[in-house]
Amino acid sequence: AFQENEIKLLTAEIERLKNFGCLGVSPSLEGLRDENAKLKYRLHFLQKSLQEERSKTAKSMININSCLQEIFGAAIQAAYPDLENPPLVVTPSQQPKFGDYQCNSAMGITQILFKTKEQKVSPREIAEKISKNIPGNECIEKVEIAGPGFINVHLRKDFVSKQLSSLLMNGVQPPAVGKRKKVVVDFSSPNIAKEMHVGHLRSTIIGESMCRLFEFAGYDVLRLNHLGDWGTQFGMLIAHLQDKFPDYLTVSPPIGDLQAFYKESKRRFDTEEEFKKRAYQCVVLLQSKNPDFIKAWKLICDVSRKEFQKIYNCLDITLIERGESFYQEMMKDIVKEFEDKGFVQVDDGRKIVFVPGFPVPLTIMKSDGGYTYDTSDLAALKHRLCEEKADILIYVVDSGQSVHLQTVFAAGQMIGWYDPKVTRVAHAAFGVVLGEDKKKFKTRSGDTVRLMDLLEEGLKRAMDKLKDKERDKVLTAEELKAAQTSVAFGCIKYADLSHNRLNDYVFSFDKMLDDRGNTAAYLLYAFTRIRAIARLANIDEQMLRKAAREEVLILDHEKEWKLGKCILRFPEILQKILDDLLLHTLCDYLYELATTFTEFYDNCYCVEKDRQSGQIVKVNMWRLLLCEATATVMAKGFDILGIKPVQRM
Numbered sequence: 110a111f112q113e114n115e116i117k118l119l120t121a122e123i124e125r126l127k128n129f130g131c132l133g134v135s136p137s138l139e140g141l142r143d144e145n146a147k148l149k150y151r152l153h154f155l156q157k158s159l160q161e162e163r164s165k166t167a168k169s170m171i172n173i174n175s176c177l178q179e180i181f182g183a184a185i186q187a188a189y190p191d192l193e194n195p196p197l198v199v200t201p202s203q204q205p206k207f208g209d210y211q212c213n214s215a216m217g218i219t220q221i222l223f224k225t226k227e228q229k230v231s232p233r234e235i236a237e238k239i240s241k242n243i244p245g246n247e248c249i250e251k252v253e254i255a256g257p258g259f260i261n262v263h264l265r266k267d268f269v270s271k272q273l274s275s276l277l278m279n280g281v282q283p284p285a286v287g288k289r290k291k292v293v294v295d296f297s298s299p300n301i302a303k304e305m306h307v308g309h310l311r312s313t314i315i316g317e318s319m320c321r322l323f324e325f326a327g328y329d330v331l332r333l334n335h336l337g338d339w340g341t342q343f344g345m346l347i348a349h350l351q352d353k354f355p356d357y358l359t360v361s362p363p364i365g366d367l368q369a370f371y372k373e374s375k376r377r378f379d380t381e382e383e384f385k386k387r388a389y390q391c392v393v394l395l396q397s398k399n400p401d402f403i404k405a406w407k408l409i410c411d412v413s414r415k416e417f418q419k420i421y422n423c424l425d426i427t428l429i430e431r432g433e434s435f436y437q438e439m440m441k442d443i444v445k446e447f448e449d450k451g452f453v454q455v456d457d458g459r460k461i462v463f464v465p466g467f468p469v470p471l472t473i474m475k476s477d478g479g480y481t482y483d484t485s486d487l488a489a490l491k492h493r494l495c496e497e498k499a500d501i502l503i504y505v506v507d508s509g510q511s512v513h514l515q516t517v518f519a520a521g522q523m524i525g526w527y528d529p530k531v532t533r534v535a536h537a538a539f540g541v542v543l544g545e546d547k548k549k550f551k552t553r554s555g556d557t558v559r560l561m562d563l564l565e566e567g568l569k570r571a572m573d574k575l576k577d578k579e580r581d582k583v584l585t586a587e588e589l590k591a592a593q594t595s596v597a598f599g600c601i602k603y604a605d606l607s608h609n610r611l612n613d614y615v616f617s618f619d620k621m622l623d624d625r626g627n628t629a630a631y632l633l634y635a636f637t638r639i640r641a642i643a644r645l646a647n648i649d650e651q652m653l654r655k656a657a658r659e660e661v662l663i664l665d666h667e668k669e670w671k672l673g674k675c676i677l678r679f680p681e682i683l684q685k686i687l688d689d690l691l692l693h694t695l696c697d698y699l700y701e702l703a704t705t706f707t708e709f710y711d712n713c714y715c716v717e718k719d720r721q722s723g724q725i726v727k728v729n730m731w732r733l734l735l736c737e738a739t740a741t742v743m744a745k746g747f748d749i750l751g752i753k754p755v756q757r758m
Contacts, residue, residue, distance in 0.1 A: 168279040171272055172680040173248065174199055174210070175284075177262060180246050181212045187242035188235075192221065199262075201678065205667070208253065208261035209674055215239065215258035232258025269673050270662040273738050276676070277657035281745040283326045284680045292328045293493045294320050296505035297421075297428060300337030301413045302346055302371045305420055306557040307550050307616070308507065311539045314605045314751070316505035317426050318692050319537065321749045323501075326687060331497060335489065336432030338410055344392035347405045348384060349374035351391075357408060358401060364412050396437075416561075423564050424598060425751055436488035440480045443488050444473050450524060464523060467516045483517070490521045494532065501533045503690065508538040508611070537690045540613035550616050564598070570618050571597035574630070584757060591755045596622070596630055599752040603629035606750055607696035627700040629752060632743070635703040637758045639740045643733050646716040646725060653737050656730045663731045668709040672735055675705045679742050683749075692750070699746045706739045 177199045185195050196217030202208050215232040222228040222235075236258040243252065250265040296316020299305045305313075316332070323330045349370065354362035364370050377384045395402040414430075421428065444460060447453050452462050458476030471483040493499050504514055514536045521527060527534065544550045550558055571593045575581065581589055604621035607628075608614040624630040643653060664670045682698045685691075715736060717727040747754050 168275070168282045169284050170276060170282055170677070170680045172284050172684055173264070173272075173677055174201070174681040175684070176246075176248055177210055177212070180243060180249065181214065181239065181260075183244050184239045184242040185214060185218070187244075188238040189218065192218065195221065201674075202261065205671070207255065207259070209264045210262040212236075212239070212252075212260040212262060213258075215260070219258070234258075236260050264674070266664050266670070269670075269677060270664055272677050273662050273673055273735070274657060274660075276738055276741065277734055278654075281679070281741055284684065290328050290500035291331070291498055292320075292323045292501040292503065293331045293333060293497055293499040294323070294503045294505065295333045295335050295489075295493075296320075297426070298335040298337070298506070299413075299417060301410050301432075302342065302367055303337075303413075304368045305417060305560040307542050307560060307563060308557070310560055310563070310601075311542060311605055311610070312505045312507070313420075313424065313426055314602050315537065315539060315610055315692065317424070317751050318602075318606055318749060319503060319505065319690060320427075321751060322683065322686060322692075325745070325749060326683065328501070331499075332428050333493075334428040334430045334432070336430055338432035339434040339437060339485075341389075341392050343395055343406055343409070344388035344390075345374045345378040345384070346371065346409055347391040347395065347402060348388045349377060350405050350409065358404060362408065364409075367409070367412050367416065420560055420564065424602070425753070433485045436485050436492065437480075439488040439492065440484045443484055443491065444480075447473060447524065452520075452524065462520060464516050464519045467512070467519060469512070469516070471516060471520055483513075486513075486517045487520060490517055490534075491526055494521065494526050494534075499532065501535075503535050503537050505537045505539070508540055511536060511538055535690065537610065539610040543613050543615045545615060545617050547615065564601070567597040567601050567618065568593060570622055571600070574622050574624075580758065588755070588757050592758050595633060595753050595755045595758075599629040599633055599747075599754075602751050603632070603696060606692045609691060609693050611691075627696065632699055632703055632747075633752070633754055634758055635706070636740060636743050636747070636754045637756065639706065639736050639743070640756060642710075642715055642736050646728050646733065648728065648730075648733060653733065656734055657737075660730050660734060662734055666713050668712045669732070669735060672705050672709040672739065675702055676735075676738050676742050679746070695746055695749060699743060702739060702743060702746075706736075709735065 178197055181199060182197050185192070185197065189195060196214050198213040198217065200211055200213065202211050215236040218235050219230060219232045222230055233254060236254045240252050240254065240260060243249065248264055248268045250263045252263070253261045255261050294316055296319075297309060297313040299309050320330050320332050350357055350362065353370075354360070354364075378388055391402060395406055420426075444453070447462055448460075453460050453473070454463065454470075455461075456470075459472050460474035461470040461472050463470045471487070472481050473484045473487065475481060490502075493502055506514060518534050518536075521534070522529060542550045572589075574596065575584075575589065575592055580592065584592060600618075600621040604616070605614065621628055622630050624634055643649075662673065664673050678698065682694055686694055713729075713732055715729055715732040716725055717729070718724060719726050744754065
């Protein structure tokens, strides 16, 4: 609307300049000619931009729930113009007899009218008034009032059919999100010199999936790995490195097992007084940027990085490393800023900041002049808000850090770095991973489970499962390997993402590899079957594309209608997750889509064959198109979850 208005103004301005004689006729009007050229260029740019935006919007999948909310919002406004912020409740119907969607606003409006105006009006009467004021639209066939005041909405079949055709021709295009916002996601964040364990699994998987969702929705996403790559522990690691590999500056030390190296240095730090003193000296020299100590630090970090990357490669994770060391130079200014604004108190030599509403203060400087995690987290927050200019900032960190992060966010707000009404700063918290005994997931010896061991076990079990099903007899070696990695890593990711992240979840290979129920194994198998239907009917992609342009999708059978509506709910599912960051909603939707497809396939022949010869007699192309639309949405859902399907399983 803004661009259209500006185009009108610019067109009028060009006409004015034309009338003024500014078409390059008189040299004395050089300035006006330049102005005319600039306006024409701006007009051309705006027209092109508007055309692209319209083209993108035309291809985007429509969020039917949002459309209905706009329609009912307008109806309520027309029926009750004096009502401020009336409740707007539109949900998909749970049973076909209640239509396709329901507007349940009438009950809320009844209460508001009674409280604010002391008017007693029945919800049914309000529902009737809303229904009479529904504006003309392309999606509603009819509405019915049921019970105390529910408005049941029946969608038009030609509208649903048209949206499915658009999906088939344009692919799964995200709904338009308006201005392209910058999103910074902090996830994974292991510690240098320590192995990634099962606790890092959740942050890594959830964070990756969130990034994929925001990227698909058209946001500019920065994926940050806030590595624990600085601190006093590096003093003992460098001191141990000097003892064990004295020529480390000239010969690269063969540190094979960094976890063992860390444990050894920690044991010495706890038991050898002389070593402990030297470790503290190493910290001082490292912090003063002594070149030899910086090299030792980099060597240790590089060994860890290579180990982390093996896991990221397995799970197809993309991150930009920006550890605690990145923010070291900023910490002095952070302390000064809090001091200058009068927020700092001195307590036993420490510099602390009390944040209203939080009982425990942030320690921004220790009594020895050193900085803390509080200082580095504040520095990271400021950099992401003020330098990266994040509109949305998401920390995918376990629930145990909740109070700490909320205190840091509140401090950032208190000092004026951001306004929560403008910038969204969120902690996407998650629970712990439990073993099948419902206790914290550990090895039999009580150690934390190494992530690489877990992934290797997943690969082994996936292959065993495939061989149990005799897939090794029908798949090539290459196809079997692809199926193994797809099932192993897909099942590990899906088992995590299909649970509400706020809850703890029980890790069980047996459950996640089960090909029945809401598991990746079931969905991956269902997907390959759907993709195979057209292939087995000798219908290739080109024929499907041609049919999508020419065929009308008939939705007369109740199972066709149910599947068509389910496919088109995809945008509203994604919008819900963008709002609440709960990815299990997408998993639940994909499972519902797969089971709805099975109902359709069991009741509606896609390909009809002769019972004696098995020859194809008839191909119901509109039903094959419904298969294709289902698979297209499932493929995009898998992509957001970081799961790679295969053509043959």
